[in-house]
Amino acid sequence: APSLPIAQQGEAILAQSAAVVTDPLHPDIQALIRNMQATMLAANGVGIAAPQVFRSLRLIIVASRPNPRYPDAPLMEAVAMINPEIIWLSIETCLGEEGCLSVPGRRAQVARAERLTVRYLNQQGERVEAAYSGFVARIIQHEMDHLNGILFVDRVG
Ligand SMILES: O=C(O)C[C@@H](Cc1ccccc1)[C@H](O)SCc1ccccc1
Numbered sequence: 001a002p003s004l005p006i007a008q009q010g011e012a013i014l015a016q017s018a019a020v021v022t023d024p025l026h027p028d029i030q031a032l033i034r035n036m037q038a039t040m041l042a043a044n045g046v047g048i049a050a051p052q053v054f055r056s057l058r059l060i061i062v063a064s065r066p067n068p069r070y071p072d073a074p075l076m077e078a079v080a081m082i083n084p085e086i087i088w089l090s091i092e093t094c095l096g097e098e099g100c101l102s103v104p105g106r107r108a109q110v111a112r113a114e115r116l117t118v119r120y121l122n123q124q125g126e127r128v129e130a131a132y133s134g135f136v137a138r139i140i141q142h143e144m145d146h147l148n149g150i151l152f153v154d155r156v157g
């Protein structure tokens, strides 16, 4: 699958709220998921949201793996989350360093909820509810922000 161009900070699409995916099993959506995964891997990302590849759709890929900043991050299979909704966020938050494929060269400490529960449709169109914590929860919150037109730099004082 080809690597797609990544929208950079300043592109209008990154500040918009993305649209709900109406047909998760549509071939276009299945192809987009494959292309987003390839794009994320080529860019050494641990996540990516559809608006970042110029598709204003509520679709994210989450793929934590150990990295210099988070050496104990879990190694996980990339998971596609279609129409994700965070249905619970812990009150406890934690600070962690973030970067963004759309804001190259910037790193900042961002406060995020330590734990969350997310409801989404998986690549097979099945409803899933799952709990996450730590770095994976951070990635999900970062990617959900992209679906709502928010960049991590908007959250830094
Ligand atoms: O731009 C994106 O959405 C992908 C980010 C995801 C991310 C979310 C939270 C914390 C860090 C990154 C990219 O993966 S940025 C590259 C990267 C990878 C590992 C650690 C930090 C930054």
Ligand SMILES: [Zn+2]
Binding pocket: 099, 100, 101, 102, 142, 146
């Ligand atoms: Zn980002």
